[in-house]
Structure formats: C-alpha cells, structure tokens
Amino acid sequence: MNALSRRTRILIALAAATVLASLAVGYTLLASEPADGGTTNRATVDKSALAAGPRLQVLSNGRLSTVSRNDPAGPRAVSPLQCDRAYAAAGTVACLRPVDPLKATQLVILDSDLRRQRAVPVTGFPNRLRVSASGRMVAWTLFVDGHSYAANGFSTQTGILDTRNGRLIRSLEEFKVTRHGGPYRAADINFWGVTFATDDNRFYATMSTAGHRYLVEGDFAAKSVRTLVDNVECPSLSPDGTRIAFKAAVGGDPHRGWRLSTLDLTTLRITPLAETRSVDDQPAWIDDSTIVYALQRNDGINNIWSLPADGTGAPRLLVPEANSPAP
Template sequence: MNNKKPVLAFSALCAAAVVAVGGYLYHAKQRLPPAGGSAASAVTAPEPTATAALPAAPAASTLATALPPTDSADAAAHPPAAAPAATPTRPAPTVASASSATGRLFFRHTGMDEHYGQLAWREAARGGEAHFVAHLRCEVAHVSGGRGMCLTAERGVVTTYSAKLFDATTFAVTAELPLQGIPSRTRVSRDGRLAAYTVFAAGHGYTSLDFATRTVILDTATGRELLELENLAITKDGQPFKAKDFNFWGVTFTPDGKNFFATLSSGGQHYLLRGDIARRSATVLHDNVECPSVSPDATRVAYKKRYVVDGRIVWQFHVLDLKTLVETPLAEKRNVDDQIEWLDDAHVLYALASDSAAASTDVWTAPIDGKGAPSLYLRNAYSPATERFPKPAP
C-alpha cells in the first residue's frame, strides 16, 4: 500500500503539467494573427505615399531652361550588364497616384538591382505585389488581349536584337524573330491578334537628321509579317503622297484591330496617319504628331508635339479630338521622349528619367484635360502597358 503513494503523487504531478501546458498553448494561439491578417501584410506593397505637386507650367518663353537636357528613352536604351536572376517576386515600387484602372499593369523594371530590364507586372494597376518574368528582359514591351511583345537586346562583341511574342498568362514565348535595328516602339492590339514594332535601321534617336526606321505589323499567333508601313498607299489632301525620305514609327491600334495610327516623317514634317490594315492604305490626318496613342474609347489620340527651342528639339504632350481635330496641351511641360500609354479614358502614363540613377526611369501620369499637375505613378519603371481585352459582344 505504501508503494502506491509515490505513484499516485507522480501521476497527479503529470496531470497538472499537462493542464498547464495546454493552457499556455491556448493563450499563445489566441495572440497569433488569423490567416491573411497582419502577418501577410509584411510582404504586400507599401501604402501609396503623397507626391509633391510640380511647379506651375512654364511659359513658352521659358521652356528651354525648364526642360532637362536628356531623353528618358536614351537612358533606358543602355542598361547595365544583366545580373543573375533572383526570387520571382518582391515588394512593388511605390505608387503615388490614384486611378480607375483595374487590370494588370505591365512595365519594364528599371531599378538598379538584379531585376533590371525584366518584364514586370502588378495584379492591379494601383497596387499589389510586383512580379518579375526572369526570362524576358526587354528594351521595350507591351501587353494586351492576353498577348505580349518584348523587344530584346543581346549585348556582346556584336549586339543582336529580337522580338519575342509571348502568352501573357503563362509567359511562354510563342514566337521569336530577329530585328534588323535598335528597338524603339511596340504595341499589341486590344484583341491580342496583332502587334507592331519600330526599330532604328540607322541612327538611334528621333532628334538626329540621318535616322531611318523600319515599322512592321505582324500576326501574334505565328509571328508572320503582315504589313511593312513602307508599302502603304498614302494620300494627303486627297492626293497620292510618296517620297523617298519616308519614315514611320509609333503604331497604335484602334480597339477593333482593323485600323491603326502612326507617325509619318517626310521633309522635316511629322504627320499623323490613319491606316487601314486590310486595304494597306493610309491617310494623313494632322501635322506635327509623333508617337500617337489612341484612347480606349477611340475618340482621341495622345502624342508628343515637336518644338525647336534654342536650336534644340523638345517634345510636349497634346491630345487630339478625332472628331473636331482640336488639340489640348497636357500639363506636363518637361521634355518627354516616349509613346504615351492610356491608363484610362481620362489619364495617360509616360516615362521620365529618374533623379536617383542615370539609367533608371519612373512612370508619371497626367490628366488629359490639361488641368491639374502631373504626378509620380510608379517608380523604377518604363514602357508601361495597361492590360485590356475586347469588349464582350452584346
């Protein structure tokens, strides 16, 4: 009987210990955040931060001193050597502007890190985590209708260029073709069936007098060339228009994919073309238009307009109403060499050289009514593309 007392005492002690540990675990569990709570916020993008308003737009007489001496496209065209790929995602760059856009926003990452030059995207245009596509390092890119185009440069003893068509869901490359020149512009139609690109066959910028371009529209499913703009039948003021010095660039597709707008340069003038793909023809609509971009509702075209200030070429953004042909200058008064992307029907996106690094750019936004002030939209980004799809049939 006496031998049973120590056993009973030990059993009681064990039971008490189990109760104590269970109580501790219960209270510890109550202090942990639920799934998807504050613990997940550690890997989400930072909250948008306010951006100081820009100074008032300068008058035309002060334009020369107000504009920066270099173009954002020149800085973006010469990236540093590629670094080894790292993790596929990281916190997104800072967004500092509101909008009504809801689709994915694609862009070329220009932060000075291992992702420099990679295609990147965000689930929503205003926020969310940035994702990187390690096998797509682009000089310029565009995505629409579930398809994308990435113009690449392989730098070595001899630099080579190519265009890669890809599926915007899996990012698998579906076609690749060599480019005979330095990548400049690219666009994909809203339905994803067509893509266009412009390369410099000679020269490397639109400010020189001796540059030459090649601009092509192709089938995204096969990579097959459908139309080279040099072969268009063009009319101006109701008459055939043809010259040996024609150069074309900056294609933008209408929402139905049947027509396009582009720039035609000849004799020192820059014209807005409206083209018909099936007819292989185009008509001059307006003058002093470069790198047009048609609005989502197809009623307006945004573009850069060329000026010469103190012997230097500068560009200023305008929006043209296609029905009235009335121009509206935008509030952005800095010199921007870029093809505008429409964020929505009331705002546009474009890239400017960053203050933080010579080869980096940031994306800015401005309202198309010419009021207000531009604001910083996305840091460390270039070549923005707002994902769009065809409207469903009624």
C-alpha cells in the first residue's frame, strides 16, 4: 500500500465473481450510520452513473464508491460511507475507520445495502483489510507503532473475524508457529496482509521475524501457521487458488522498495511482473490473469493500475484518483 501519510485511502471489494449491478445499487444509497449504531439511514443518490454490467469497488476521496468494469475511468457511484480501508465480497462490506486521533479505530461490518451488522473496537492505524470470497471471514491489519513496513521497529496487529459464528481472533500472535518444520516462538513476530482460501479456514499472510518476511499458510480452526517461502509480503490469492500475487523487497531490503511478483503455489516459481516502480500495496485480482494495485503520485494522490499476472505487458492506468479496486 502507499505511504500512510494520507488517512483517506483504500480498500475495497473482492467478490469471487463480479459485483452485480444490483449490489452496486446499494452503494448509491446513503450509508451514514447513526452514532448509536442503529439501522442505517437512507437517502437516494443519483443512479445515473450505474451502467449495467460488472463493477469495481474503490475508495474515492475516502468514500466507498463503484465504477463500471467496462469504463473504470468513467462516472462513479459514490456513497457517503467514509473509510480508511474497505473491502467487500459476497454481500459483506468491511470498513476500518479511526474514531479518534489516539489510535482508536473501529471495524464496521455492513451488508450489501450498507446497513451496519457489527462493530468491533480495535487499536492502531488502519493498514490492510480483506474479506473472504464467500463474505464470511474478515481480516484486518493495524499499525500499532510506526507507519511503514520499511521502518525500523514497526509493530502490527492482525485479527480475523468469522462473521457467521462470531469467533474473533484479535491477534494472529496467539497462533502456534512452525518455522522451517519446527515449533518457533519469538518476541519480534509481526503478521500482516491476510488473504483467504475458498474454504474459509485456510489463509495466507506475511510473518516477520529475525530479519525475514515469510509467506505463511494458516489454519484458522487449528490456530496455527507455518512458513512457506521467504521475502513474500502482502499476499493475495488468485481466484483459482493456484498463485499468490505479492510485493517482494528488492534485494531483500524494503528500504530499496518493492517489486510486484507472483508465486506458483505448486512449483514455488516466482515471476516478477512488468511494473518496475516500487509498489507498497496488497495487490488484488480482478480475474485469474489480471491484478490491480494503488500507486501514489508525487502530489500524494493515488491512482489504480492494472497489470497482467504472467509477467508480460505493461502497467495500465485503470482508475484515476482512487484506491484499492476489486471486482
């Protein structure tokens, strides 16, 4: 993700298939929530921007919005719902938003009509947010100390919520860790950037410890993770479940920036992608062959870019002045 200097950014939606136009209609209705957490108030918003067909969800100036997949640079349907991070899939919308300047943050779960279903108080600066393809599982990462993965001494907290049964894991540091085939414990462990498999139990994430940033595979029911490969950050599982898109620290040193790449989970073969600029984001897949990501301009505004996932082609500007797309 891009630097956290801008509080109004990211994320979005990833439905395993596409966001239907009917879902998009929900995003054109007023999503402001009463302070008491009651039923969402509603007011009609201009629906003229809602072209038929699949759409992408983005944050536009911090507001949850959608654009046409066929015309992503075209008109936007913008809701009043403001988030620092957002994500959605299969009718579950998740939003991270600060409630005061002293790290108090709220994770809000909404339905496809943006009616609040649950709110979870958390502590830290919003960083990553994902929803599983079924809409059941929600994972988030917050910076507890520091504001960048390239900084020394940063600390994160990553949690997971099962929206079906209410099981809440506030920190993955509660999980048992297996590193290089053996049990592992350390005081410097940090987790971030969760992505879910389709079974809603298995997940992938980044684990940092002892100067390494590992891709780990997790088992939510067993409360355990195991390391797979080194130098993999902010993983995103492809819709077909065969590849991980991620950012790799150049030369293993995040101070030199990150290179977007993909990892074949069967062969562990890594393919650097055609984006040569440093991308500090958790990429998203909009189909099995295309990833999307946010990149900050010199003026601090983010643009959304798309890129072939096989290492060919070139970056293409997809949605100007927006963050974190997903289908």
